[in-house]
Amino acid sequence: MDPHITEWLNLAIRWAHMVVGIAWIGASFYFVWLENNLNRGNPKQGLAGDLWAIHGGGIYHLEKYQLAPNNMPERLHWFKWEAYFTWITGMLLLCVIYYLNAELYLMAADSLLSAPASVALGILSLFVGWFVYDALSDSVLRNYPIVLALVLFTSFMTASYGMVQVFSGRGAYIHIGAMIGTIMVGNVFRVIIPAQRDLVKAIQEQRPPDPALPAKALLRSRHNNYMTLPVLFIMISNHFPSTYGSSFNWAILAGLSVVGIMLRHYFNTRHLSQKFVWLIPAAALGMIILAFVSSPYKSTGNDQQRTYDVTMTSVDDVNRGLISFEEVNDVIRLRCTVCHSTEPSNPLFSTAPAGVMFDTPQDIVRHLPSIIIQSVQSKVMPPGNTTQMTDEERALIGAWAAQERPEKE
Structure with a gap:
């Protein structure tokens, strides 16, 4: 497919994905907040609680029924x-970015x-993720x-x-995100909406709802709520190669997911006398620890200088400068400028990705931190x-960056 068309497909689908995703997540967050903040003291007969709120210059009074009102209202708003x-837009985006260019973003460099087969x-x-999740959630574990x-x-x-054993780090991350997203929408389609339809049908048939x-x-809705922040991180993770590119990428994902769950739990429970406020500094500490353990640097001695952790035997050459x-430039021209150039030779790109080009020495020096990372x-x-x-070529670049370079370079 023409790279210009692919780029605009990416833009249109990603934008649509973001718009509808914000609408879904916003509704989810709001209704969990609403449920947690209902005034349940001495509610009216048939009600589980109510809530008064002010927003946008108006005052609102919301009531939640224990199950349902006696008569169906004329207008009932659904959220599905x-x-x-x-x-749908997430799957389209997955196809455009990862499945149409499987060799580029999905497959590991040494994939067999x-x-x-990788796409399948x-x-x-x-x-498989949905069926395993659904079986576990319907098992006896639901009582615990x-x-x-x-x-x-x-x-x-x-x-x-x-x-991460079969996909690239980036491909593995996005598929965990897509798996969780599939579980979340499965909860809506297979559990939440059917339960709501049964509730409405029971009212229409004038029988007690189940x-x-x-x-x-409600349980599945809460699951969706806690899975939201890990999914949001995964959506932006492709901008942070120190996470998905780490040799411990799966563990870093686990840590960042825990941080997201902790933050979500605090916001879900902050109406309970702030008893979980400690989760905020704990989450911040978790981020600091993850940044530390994923550091690609190592100490070189008592002087506390740091060098790039590269697998290279010619350390003496580095020390002697x-x-x-020119050696580094030759590697970059051969391996990098096929994409990162004013006129990429890679047919998958019409322009340099992210506008990053390595055509001149000044370009290379300017983008050296990104090249190293x-x-x-x-x-x-x-x-x-x-x-x-x-x-060896990667090590050469890292070693050149670590040595004392003349100012003219």
């Missing part, structure tokens, strides 16, 4: 299409799978919410560990290692 279109495995993982949460979290992290279905829907800019430390560039950049 936001979820459905978020999943073909591109079609990715799609299969989404539905904390145990269920731990089992589900362990299952997600096991899946992420398995995926209280088990709304209770199950024997690596020249993405090509030397995390090795996520070139994507899929399509230009077959060697470890």
Whole structure:
């Protein structure tokens, strides 16, 4: 497909995904907040609680029924299409970015799978994830919410560990996100909306509603709420190669997911006398620890200087300053400028990705921190290692960056 068309497809679908995703997440957050802040003291007969709120210059009074009113209102607002279109646009985006360019972003550089096999495995993982989650959530574990949460979290992290063995770090991350997104929309489509339809039908038929279905829907809704922040991180993770590009990428994803869950739990429970306020500094500490343990640097001695952690035997050459800019420039021209140039030779790109070009020495020096992070430390560039950049070439760039370079370079 023409790269210009692909870029605009990416833009249009990503924008739509963001718009409907915001609508879905906003509604989810609001209704969980509403449920947690209902005034349940001495409610009117048939009510579970009510709430007064002020917003946008107006005062609102909301009431929640224990199950349902005696008569169906003329207008009843449903919240479902936001979820459905978020999943649909997400799948389209997955196809445009990862499946049409499987060798570039989905497959690991040393993958033994073909591109079609990798795509098939990715799609299969989404539905296997849903069926495993649904079975666990309907098992006896549903009576033990904390145990269920731990089992589900362990299952997600096991899946992420398995995926990083067959996909690129970026491809593995996005498929964990897509798996969780599929579970969330599955909860809406298979559990929450059917429970609501049964509730409405019971009112129309003037029979008592089944209280088990709304209770199950509420549990799944809470699951969706806690899964939201990990998914949002995964959506932006491709901008942070030190996470998905780390050799411990699955563990970093686990840590960041815990941070997101902690933050969500605080906001879900802050009406309870702020008893979980400690989760905020705990989450901040967790971020600091993750940044520290994922550091690509190492100490070089008592002087506390730091050097890039590269696998290179010619350390003496570095110390003597024997690596020249010309050597580095040759590697970058061969391995990087096929994409990062004013006129990329890679047919998948009509312009340099992110506008980053390495055509001149000044360009290379200006973008050196990014080159080091993405090509030397995390090795996520070139994507899929399509230009077959060697470890020795990566080490050469890292070692040149670590040595004392003349100002003219």
